[in-house]
Amino acid sequence: MNSSRLFLDQSASHGSMLFLGSNNALCQVPRSVISMDENPARKRLFFASPEESIYNEEYSDEQLPEKKRRLTPEQVNLLEKSFEEENKLEPERKTELAKKLGLQPRQVAVWFQNRRARSKTKQLERDFDLLKAAYEGLLLNYQSLLKENDKLKSEVHSLTEKLHAKESNGLEGPTSGLMQEPPLDEPSKLTQQQHNKAEDGASSGSSGVENPYHHLVVDSTGDSYFDCLPPPPPPCLVAVHSEEDDISDDGRSSYFPFMFDVVATNHQVEEAEEEEGGQDLGWWVWS
DNA sequence: TTCGCACAGCCGGTTACCTCA
DNA sequence: TCTGAGGTAACCGGCTGTGCG
Structure with missing residues (x-):
């Protein structure tokens, strides 16, 4: 039995270590004397190897x-x-491991607890990074949709103005007073029924209008117009997933209880918000 | 069947120690 | 040589599940 051991001299600051020789004599050895490179347990000077258990009966309590x-x-x-095989520790496995490693079962249990905690922390960091990236991507997408929406609104507005001007000029014209085919998306020509239906759809967020991408919007000035949105982009797959050696305790690869895999047209967000009673959900739509 | 108790295990948080730059 | 940051073994208190009388 090799009884040589190294441990810190608690009374000395940093510089020296106590060396317990084969004769159990305590020798103080400057740390610098014990080269890390020469020590088989380099960088781990204070280890007890399995055969050097601290519970060795050769030692007195002091x-x-x-x-x-x-x-x-x-x-x-x-x-x-x-x-890696199993992040939970059954009593038999704990005992077996402890025996194999020359550790106390309690030490093995503690190591597994700490390991699970570290694993969970890492997993949370990864999930956070993934969510952050997904959020930033969606934010960009959302902003471009807003721009597109604004552009289309102003286009509709200018066309409407032109139409009004044309109408007022054409009152004396030959077609004055005749029913005309209403131009597409021309709110002023909507029948009351259509108007109401569209408004219902817009207010409830449901499919009150047949085309889900054409909502009638009544803005603050009282103007009404169709809010034409481009067709929805291809679904944006935002899979929160990590491959990892570390899985959470219950076997999930992510600590998030949800997977939001498909997100996020404006309409989907609006609908989700309205289902939540108007609560602002931002642009996340959980699935 | 239910209740109370003891016990073990887990978790989140913390402490104390070790190592390194 | 000192110092602060980061990693980690060990501990603590609370909670939960289980077995038993």
């Missing part, structure tokens, strides 16, 4: 190092492998 020690790379490797 000699037991109180400081916590890191696990050896070998121990960590085995624990990681075991964690």
Whole structure:
């Protein structure tokens, strides 16, 4: 049994270590003397290897190092492998692992708990990044739709003005007083029935109008016009997914309870908002 | 069947220690 | 040599599920 051990001299600041030799004599050794490169457990000076368990009966209570020690790379490797297989620890597996690693079952349990916590933190960070990217993409999409919408509105507005001007000029014209085929999207020519129907559709968000991409809008000035939107873009797939070694405890690949896979025309958002009683949902539509 | 208790395990949060730049 | 940041082993308190009388 190799009884040589290294542990920090708690009374000394940083610089030195206590070395417990084979004769159990405590020797103070400057840290610099113990080269990391020469130490097989380099960078892990304070490890207890499996055969160097701190619970070794050779030590009196006073000699037991109180400081916590890191696990050896070998121990960590085995624990990681075991964690990959199953991130929960059954009592039998815990005992078996502890025996194999020369650790206390309690240490194995603690390691698994901490590992799950680290895994969860990482997963949350990944989910956050994915959501952020998705959000930014949708924001761009939304803004371009707004621009497009504004452009079309102004186009409709100018055409309407032209039409009004033409009408007022043409009152004395030969077709004055005759029923004309109403131009497409000309609100002033809507029958009251059509108008009401369209308004209902616009206010309820349901398909009150046959074409879901033509909503009648009554703006603050009282003007009414069709709010023509371009056809919806291809669905934007926003799959929150990560492949990862780390899965959450319940086996999901993401900690988000929802997957919002298809988002987000303005209309879908509006409809979702109205289903929520007018609550502003931004431009997220959960599926 | 229900209740109360003890126990074990998990989780979120925290502390203490270690390592490194 | 000192210091602060980051990683991690270990702990704490609360909660939940389970077994038992």
